[in-house]
Amino acid sequence: MNNATTAATSTRTAAISALGLRKSYGDKVVLDGIDLRIPEGTVFALLGPNGAGKTTTVEILSTLIAADSGEAWIGGHDVTTDADSVRDQIGVTGQFAAVDGLLTAEENLLLMADLHHLGRGEGRRRAAELLERFELTEAARKNVATFSGGMRRKLDLAMTLVGRPRIIFLDEPTTGLDPRSRRVMWELIRNLVADQGVTIFLTTQYLEEADQLADRIAVLDHGKLVAEGTAEELKRLIPGGHVRLQFSDAAGLTEAASVFDVATRDDESLSLQIPNNGSIANLRALLAIIDSTGVRAESLTMHTPDLDDVFLTLTGRQNADAAPAAPAARKESNR
Ligand SMILES: Nc1ncnc2c1ncn2[C@@H]1O[C@H](COP(=O)(O)OP(=O)(O)OP(=O)(O)O)[C@@H](O)[C@H]1O
Ligand SMILES: [Mg+2]
Numbered sequence: 001m002n003n004a005t006t007a008a009t010s011t012r013t014a015a016i017s018a019l020g021l022r023k024s025y026g027d028k029v030v031l032d033g034i035d036l037r038i039p040e041g042t043v044f045a046l047l048g049p050n051g052a053g054k055t056t057t058v059e060i061l062s063t064l065i066a067a068d069s070g071e072a073w074i075g076g077h078d079v080t081t082d083a084d085s086v087r088d089q090i091g092v093t094g095q096f097a098a099v100d101g102l103l104t105a106e107e108n109l110l111l112m113a114d115l116h117h118l119g120r121g122e123g124r125r126r127a128a129e130l131l132e133r134f135e136l137t138e139a140a141r142k143n144v145a146t147f148s149g150g151m152r153r154k155l156d157l158a159m160t161l162v163g164r165p166r167i168i169f170l171d172e173p174t175t176g177l178d179p180r181s182r183r184v185m186w187e188l189i190r191n192l193v194a195d196q197g198v199t200i201f202l203t204t205q206y207l208e209e210a211d212q213l214a215d216r217i218a219v220l221d222h223g224k225l226v227a228e229g230t231a232e233e234l235k236r237l238i239p240g241g242h243v244r245l246q247f248s249d250a251a252g253l254t255e256a257a258s259v260f261d262v263a264t265r266d267d268e269s270l271s272l273q274i275p276n277n278g279s280i281a282n283l284r285a286l287l288a289i290i291d292s293t294g295v296r297a298e299s300l301t302m303h304t305p306d307l308d309d310v311f312l313t314l315t316g317r318q319n320a321d322a323a324p325a326a327p328a329a330r331k332e333s334n335r
Pocket of ligand 1: 025030048049050051054057095
């Protein structure tokens with residue numbers, strides 16, 4: 001690592017940071033050098049197909065397992081040498097609900113309060129407050145075994161919040177939830193960040209979830225981060241963005257098609273598809289070219305690739321052993 005000292009100093013000021021994390025199970029390389037830098041009070045989403053290493057990353061960052069090599073700091077504390085301080089600051093909601101089905105919701109929360117040494121009064125207050133915030137008050141005294149998946153997920157997050165963590169790891173927080181429950185969960189997560197300034201590290205399979213919640217998104221595939229940026233930046237990474245111009249007659253279409261170097265014409269629908277990333281400057285340039293022809297287009301529609309396009313393009317190889325070649329894969333966008 002060149003200039004490791006500077007890098008390490010700057011990464012320590014982030015809520016979550018990592019340099020060169022590696023982890024293998026036997027001869028299977030799960031993480032092959034992961035670097036992260038997540039500022040305080042932001043939401044970071046880690047996307048990746050099944051088996052990409054999302055849960056492994058969460059486990060390393062939350063001190064549950066050790067990396068083979070590399071370094072990570074949570075709230076300025078080293079996960080290996082200062083794991084207790086890390087644990088004091090974080091909350092983890094695992095991929096599979098960790099609630100005890102034989103206890104009631106309230107008992108689960110009180111148990112967490114005990115683990116955090118909150119004391120009886122404070123523990124009860126905290127449990128009641130969380131039950132209310134998560135709209136579980138009515139179900140508070142029911143055995144969790146009778147809860148729906150969505151209620152369990154909410155209780156799971158509530159339990160994570162008992163200790164008022166500053167940094168929260170959510171491993172697929174909404175998997176299996178119906179669209180309404182998913183939105184409720186999103187709102188709870190948004191409020192945590194807005195009201196309390198916590199930092200959220202979440203993993204998800206749902207591109208819309210990352211799009212809705214995350215300030216920054218990284219795509220993990222074959223042990224490497226193959227892309228990182230805001231949702232908008234990621235969408236711009238891949239081809240597929242285009243403008244579609246509709247004409248009223250074939251002459252107009254032909255005339256317009258003649259002035260663009262790269263354009264796909266569809267004679268049947270009298271439309272012309274022109275690659276464009278949708279930036280104002282590029283749209284303006286495109287309109288100027290059309291104006292110069294004097295041809296009138298009936299309508300213009302913009303297609304921007306969505307995160308699904310990005311995800312499928314970046315992680316779309318069928319063969320798990322294929323060489324990691326994100327740039328090549330990007331070119332084959334077939335959607
Ligand atoms: N304890 C373990 N022993 C052996 N292999 C493991 C272990 N834990 C994880 N793996 C392997 O590491 C790889 C990454 O697993 P991980 O659970 O991190 O993936 P993931 O991205 O969370 O996937 P999913 O979307 O299915 O939750 C998988 O191939 C998995 O089989
Ligand atoms: Mg997982």
